Amino acid sequence: xxxxxxxxxxxxxxxxxxxxxxxxxxxxxxxxxxxxxxxxxxxxxxxxxxxxxxxxxxxxxxxxxxxxxxxxxxxxxxxxxxxxxxxxxxxxxxxxxxxxxxxxxxxxxxxxxxxxxxxxxxxxxxxxxxxxxxxxxxxxxxxxxxxxxxxxxxxxxxxxxxxxxxxxxxxxxxxxxxxxxxxxxxxxxxxxxxxxxxxxxxxxxxxxxxxxxxxxxxxxxxxxxxxxxxxxxxxxxxxxxxxxxxxxxxxxxxxxxxxxxxxxxxxxxxxxxxxxxxxxxxxxxxxxxxxxxxxxxxxxxxxxxxxxxxxxxxxxxxxxxxxxxxxxxxxxxxxxxxxxxxxxxxxxxxxxxxxxxxxxxxxxxxxxxxxxxxxxxxxxxxxxxxxxxxxxxxxxxxxxxxxxxxxxxxxxxxxxxxxxxxxxxxxxxxxxxxxxxxxxxxxxxxxxxxxxxxxxxxxxxxxxxxxxxxxxxxxxxxxxxxxxxxxxxxxxxxxxxxxxxxxxxxxxxxxxxxxxxxxxxxxxxxxxxxxxxxxxxxxxxxxxxxxxxxxxxxxxxxxxxxxxxxxxxxxxxxx
Amino acid sequence: xxxxxxxxxxxxxxxxxxxxxxxxxxxxxxxxxxxxxxxxxxxxxxxxxxxxxxxxxxxxxxxxxxxxxxxxxxxxxxxxxxxxxxxxxxxxxxxxxxxxxxxxxxxxxxxxxxxxxxxxxxxxxxxxxxxxxxxxxxxxxxxxxxxxxxxxxxxxxxxxxxxxxxxxxxxxxxxxxxxxxxxxxxxxxxxxxxxxxxxxxxxxxxxxxxxxxxxxxxxxxxxxxxxxxxxxxxxxxxxxxxxxxxxxxxxxxxxxxxxxxxxxxxxxxxxxxxxxxxxxxxxxxxxxxxxxxxxxxxxxxxxxxxxxxxx
Numbered sequence: 001x002x003x004x005x006x007x008x009x010x011x012x013x014x015x016x017x018x019x020x021x022x023x024x025x026x027x028x029x030x031x032x033x034x035x036x037x038x039x040x041x042x043x044x045x046x047x048x049x050x051x052x053x054x055x056x057x058x059x060x061x062x063x064x065x066x067x068x069x070x071x072x073x074x075x076x077x078x079x080x081x082x083x084x085x086x087x088x089x090x091x092x093x094x095x096x097x098x099x100x101x102x103x104x105x106x107x108x109x110x111x112x113x114x115x116x117x118x119x120x121x122x123x124x125x126x127x128x129x130x131x132x133x134x135x136x137x138x139x140x141x142x143x144x145x146x147x148x149x150x151x152x153x154x155x156x157x158x159x160x161x162x163x164x165x166x167x168x169x170x171x172x173x174x175x176x177x178x179x180x181x182x183x184x185x186x187x188x189x190x191x192x193x194x195x196x197x198x199x200x201x202x203x204x205x206x207x208x209x210x211x212x213x214x215x216x217x218x219x220x221x222x223x224x225x226x227x228x229x230x231x232x233x234x235x236x237x238x239x240x241x242x243x244x245x246x247x248x249x250x251x252x253x254x255x256x257x258x259x260x261x262x263x264x265x266x267x268x269x270x271x272x273x274x275x276x277x278x279x280x281x282x283x284x285x286x287x288x289x290x291x292x293x294x295x296x297x298x299x300x301x302x303x304x305x306x307x308x309x310x311x312x313x314x315x316x317x318x319x320x321x322x323x324x325x326x327x328x329x330x331x332x333x334x335x336x337x338x339x340x341x342x343x344x345x346x347x348x349x350x351x352x353x354x355x356x357x358x359x360x361x362x363x364x365x366x367x368x369x370x371x372x373x374x375x376x377x378x379x380x381x382x383x384x385x386x387x388x389x390x391x392x393x394x395x396x397x398x399x400x401x402x403x404x405x406x407x408x409x410x411x412x413x414x415x416x417x418x419x420x421x422x423x424x425x426x427x428x429x430x431x432x433x434x435x436x437x438x439x440x441x442x443x444x445x446x447x448x449x450x451x452x453x454x455x456x457x458x459x460x461x462x463x464x465x466x467x468x469x470x471x472x473x474x475x476x477x478x479x480x481x482x483x484x485x486x487x488x489x490x491x492x493x494x495x496x497x498x499x500x501x502x503x504x505x506x507x508x509x510x511x512x513x514x515x516x517x518x519x520x521x522x523x524x525x526x527x528x529x530x531x532x533x534x535x536x537x538x539x540x541x542x543x544x545x546x547x548x549x550x551x552x553x554x555x556x557x558x559x560x561x562x563x564x565x566x567x568x569x570x571x572x573x574x575x
Numbered sequence: 576x577x578x579x580x581x582x583x584x585x586x587x588x589x590x591x592x593x594x595x596x597x598x599x600x601x602x603x604x605x606x607x608x609x610x611x612x613x614x615x616x617x618x619x620x621x622x623x624x625x626x627x628x629x630x631x632x633x634x635x636x637x638x639x640x641x642x643x644x645x646x647x648x649x650x651x652x653x654x655x656x657x658x659x660x661x662x663x664x665x666x667x668x669x670x671x672x673x674x675x676x677x678x679x680x681x682x683x684x685x686x687x688x689x690x691x692x693x694x695x696x697x698x699x700x701x702x703x704x705x706x707x708x709x710x711x712x713x714x715x716x717x718x719x720x721x722x723x724x725x726x727x728x729x730x731x732x733x734x735x736x737x738x739x740x741x742x743x744x745x746x747x748x749x750x751x752x753x754x755x756x757x758x759x760x761x762x763x764x765x766x767x768x769x770x771x772x773x774x775x776x777x778x779x780x781x782x783x784x785x786x787x788x789x790x791x792x793x794x795x796x797x798x799x800x801x802x803x804x805x806x807x808x809x810x811x812x813x814x815x816x817x818x819x820x821x822x823x824x825x826x827x828x829x830x831x832x833x834x835x836x837x838x839x840x841x842x843x844x845x846x847x848x849x850x851x852x853x854x855x856x857x858x859x860x861x862x863x864x865x866x867x868x869x870x871x872x873x874x875x876x877x878x879x880x881x882x883x884x885x886x
Contacts, residue, residue: 058789091791098790103783108805108880118791153881169791 003075004031005209006055006177011069013050013059024050026233028069030226032177037203037210039224039241041217041256043490044461047233048213052179054079055211056096057086073177092122095170099182101162105154111165112138112150115172122173137168141198159353160191164198171202178203179211184219188352188517193561196222215490217256218563221245229253231281251277251284259495261524263547263562269502270495270524307343307479307511308364312336313373315356315363333359335535336373341528343478346505346512348526348543350519350558356535357515361481364513365397366390377479395425398472402484404464408456414467415452418442421474441470445500462493469500473508481513486521498525519555520562523547531555576877579885583870587863594862595643602851603639612849613656630656643855647863652856657848662856665841670823672742673830673837676753677822680760685815687761688768693799695769696776707769715766722759723832731755740834756829771814775807782806808879816872820864824857 013025025047032038040048053059055071057078071078073094078086095118098104106114115137116130125133131150138146141164154162163183170178180199184192200223203210214220220227220241227244229237229252237250248254255273275286315334318327333356341347349357363370366385374383382393401407408417418438422428428437439449445466456464465485472480482501486494502525504510516522522529522543529546531539531554539552550556610626611618627633631642646652652662695704731739737755779785780803788798823838830839838857845853876883 056790058786087792087794089792090789091793096790098783098787100783104787106784106788106802106806107882109802117788117793121792155882166787169787 002034004033005074006032006211007070007072008051008055009070009072011051011054011071012067013047013054014065014067016063016065023233024064025054028230028233028235030228030235030238032209032211034176034209035203035207036225037212037223039220039227040211040213040230041215041220041227041253042230043215043492046230048230049181051230052096052181052211052213055177055179056090056094057081057083058090088122091118091170091175092173093175094177094179095173095175096179096181097163097166097170097183099185101159101166101186104166105162107154110151110153111157111162115150115165115169118169118172133172134168137172138165141165141168141171141202142194143168159187160194163187163191163195167195167198167202171206171208174206175208177209177211179213181213182215183212185214185216189519189561189563190352190517190557192219192563199223215492216260216563217244217253218260218491222563229256252281256492259492260563261495261498261520263520263523263559269499272495272499273492274496305343306340307378308341308513309376310340310364311338311374311376313338313360313363313370313375315359315368315370330371332535334363334370337532337535337537338373339528339530339537339540341511341513343511344505344509345528346514346526348522348529349513349515349532350517350522350529351532352517355532357532358483360532361399361483361513361515365399365481366393367399391425395427395475396477397479397481398475398477399481399483400465400468400472400485403488404461404468405488407468408464408471410456413453413455414442414459415439417456417467418452418471418474421471425475427475438470438474441473442467444473444504445470446496460493462489462496465489465493465497466500469497469504473504476508477510479511479513481515483515484517485514487516487518494521501525518562519547519558531558576885580870580874583873587866590866591647591859591863592644594859595647596640598855598858599640599643602855603636606851609656609849609851643859646856647859650860652859653852655845655850655853657845657850657853662853665853666838666856666860669836669838669841671744671837672749672753672835673823673826673839675749676756676760676829676835676837677826679753680757681764681818681822683757684761684764684768688765688772689811691765691769692772692776693804695773696780696803697795697799699777699780708773711766711769714762715770719759719763719828722762723828726755726759727832740832742833742835742837752833752835756826756833756835760826760829772807772811775810776803779803779806805879809876812872812875812879816868816875817865819868820861823864824861 008031009029011025011028012023015022015024028047028051030038030040040051042048050059050064054066055073055078059066066079069079073089078089081089105111112131112134115134116125116127119125119130119133120127123130135146135150138150143149143161143164149157149161154165157165166183183199184195187195196219199210199212202208212220212224217227224241226238226240228235229244229250231250231252237244237248237253239249244253245257248257252273255271255276258271258276259273261270271286276284278284313334314332314336316330316332319329319331320326321328335356337360339347349360351357359368362368364375366375366382370383374381376382377393377397382390385393412420415435415438418441419428419431419434422434422437428434435452439452442452443449447463447466447470451458456467459467468485485501486497489497498521501512505512512525514522514525519529523546526543529541529543530537531546531552533554539546539550539555541549546555547559550559608623610623610630610632614622614626624633631639634642650663654660655662655665658665691707695707698704727739731737738751740752742752743749776799780799785798785802788802793801824842826837827839827843829835830837831843834840841853842857844850845857873885877885
């Protein structure tokens with residue numbers, strides 16, 4: 001057996017925090033052979049990103065310490081290398097792609113310059129040569145008109161293009177090892193598929209080794225040879241990808257595999273990691289009713305009562321121009337959209353970023369003003385409701401946003417956040433009664449009620465989204481818009497939140513509009529699905545039909561972009 | 576872009592009208608009869624009436640307002656009540672010593688502060704960073720008067736390195752006169768400047784693109800000077816450019832203590848002798864200065880940050 005390119009042995013990384021020492025990586029060992037891809041899977045906080053930063057030598061010192069372990073790269077221990085030696089390796093032999101393409105590029109430099117920079121320092125190319133190479137690389141990663149695009153600034157490109165630029169930058173010096181840290185998590189599923197294909201193609205061409213970090217096992221199946229599963233700072237399972245997908249050993253891995261919604265055969269509730277293992281990590285037996293496949297068709301419609309009807313809705317934004325900044329044109333974000341939702345049902349809206357689905361959700365709640373058409377809620381035309389009428393209506397209609405990190409006021413405690421809607425609408429009686437309501441709801445969404453006096457930053461992303469859900473439910477609404485409410489969450493957490501939304505719908509008879517870019521998620525939760533493209537709903541059908549009989553090419557493209565959770569052969573056929 | 580600049584310059588018209596209205600209300604309506612102050616307690620009614628006639632104070636309020644508006648657009652401010660000189664000439668004379676002091680002091684203090692901030696940002700969290708921060712706070716906590724009096728007594732009087740006060744026209748004759756006040760200026764500005772620049776630079780250092788730059792293998796200094804500083808430029812430009820109008824107005828305290836015949840001293844004299852026309856002139860000039868340099872800093876944004884575009 002040849003020596004692997006990278007060999008991590010018994011790595012321990014600890015962080016010194018105000019509350020003492022936290023061990024982020026505990027005795028982690030794995031090898032990456034030359035030309036192979038290793039997938040590292042785990043949820044946020046499992047230590048996978050810290051491991052990659054340790055390989056890059058980019059741990060934030062002095063807070064991070066490595067008391068034990070070796071990271072051998074070509075036989076050299078990177079942990080013992082000087083900073084100047086590490087700088088020679090970084091970007092040259094080992095390079096990295098990060099999760100967030102929006103913020104990972106320097107906003108004030110042309111993308112061509114940013115790609116050329118690494119070439120100039122590592123390969124001693126002249127300014128002109130480096131630029132030409134950068135244009136060539138941009139062509140290779142599939143950016144159209146590379147000679148012109150190289151002069152663009154990051155804000156002039158889409159998220160997918162920016163990630164391609166990041167990839168061009170990372171491969172510019174033909175590295176031996178490429179570390180990709182959640183490279184597709186911030187992207188729409190359709191873009192994710194393209195980026196994965198690109199990475200796979202480049203890996204073959206350059207014969208690179210790749211360390212691919214993700215929270216989604218489904219993504220990694222397409223691309224990895226071996227998989228390392230991390231859970232709470234430890235490696236819990238290591239195997240080749242086929243074995244992981246066919247016969248996972250560890251209950252956590254089984255949970256990760258099960259929690260992604262699959263098209264077609266869905267159970268009533270998604271399985272989650274907690275169905276497979278106890279808090280202490282012991283394996284559990286899954287109750288039979290949890291895995292029963294559930295056909296939405298068989299459940300008779302309890303009601304024919306239409307709660308919401310949208311008729312020919314148009315929402316537009318002015319395009320400013322002219323000498324005194326007047327409006328020169330209108331951009332129709334929502335263009336002639338009509339649909340109905342029955343009480344207690346879920347309408348799923350699916351489409352890529354910028355298709356107008358968020359604007360549609362906000363127009364319905366009258367958070368943005370529609371320009372034409374009408375919104376009929378519970379038999380009343382609410383399109384032109386003003387002040388007091390609108391205030392009364394807002395009690396019944398709530399929204400849960402995408403980003404649980406920025407949609408909770410960081411200076412308010414959880415109990416204040418939850419009680420605020422009651423205070424605004426002067427409901428819920430005395431302060432003590434309001435607090436009791438908040439406590440009941442926080443327990444309902446699965447949090448501990450003795451954490452009510454804590455602040456948002458003390459909670460994880462999934463917990464915060466639960467708080468957002470509880471806040472939306474405080475006024476006992478009938479109708480809730482979930483705007484990409486699970487997109488920022490790890491798949492394992494996503495499954496829990498989806499289940500919670502379904503439980504709450506059953507208990508309170510809620511009606512949802514569920515907005516997402518991921519058709520598999522929408523297909524799982526919704527009764528009816530509308531596919532949105534360029535401001536219009538181009539296809540609408542029952543959730544159980546749409547994946548079988550998609551009529552539009554666009555819908556089929558969305559369907560095929562969903563990670564299948566299969567192994568590498570499927571991708572190899574593409575190259 | 577040209578369109579944008581023309582539009583912004585046109586916006587100056589309503590702003591100047593507003594400024595002249597506020598100045599007019601302050602001086603002609605709210606404040607008392609200036610002739611009583613000018614002539615002293617023993618003035619007769621006839622003297623006061625004559626002076627009023629002379630100063631144009633018996634015109635209708637509307638016409639008086641028109642006069643102010645006119646002066647705001649023509650920069651013809653009439654004559655000083657106290658010195659009887661033409662005000663535009665006084666300003667031209669006073670601007671030279673003021674600028675001799677303020678421009679070099681301002682440029683040197685900004686450059687030194689930027690240099691120190693990049694240096695402490697490089698050593699952030701280490702002993703030297705803490706030391707510089709403590710020195711900055713300590714320096715800011717001491718009154719400007721204390722610096723002026725001590726420096727004047729020690730360096731000029733005791734050691735005799737500089738002239739104690741006064742001014743002489745022409746380069747390099749003015750250097751011994753302005754050197755000490757300029758040094759005090761620099762000492763006074765470094766504290767707040769370094770604190771501001773350091774914060775702005777450190778805000779950028781934790782951004783994702785800095786991590787990307789590190790992953791390329793760039794050295795920390797290259798990252799700071801090339802990547803971080805360029806992004807920190809927007810708040811720095813705002814902070815620096817908006818100080819420029821005040822350079823023209825002169826340094827009230829420094830010019831007085833060092834007897835430099837600049838605009839700061841002139842304004843102080845005008846305040847002491849209720850010389851309304853001079854005060855009005857300085858108020859109008861400073862607002863025009865702020866409008867123009869506000870525009871210049873906006874234009875500089877587009878140079879520093881490609882995301883900002885004006886149409």
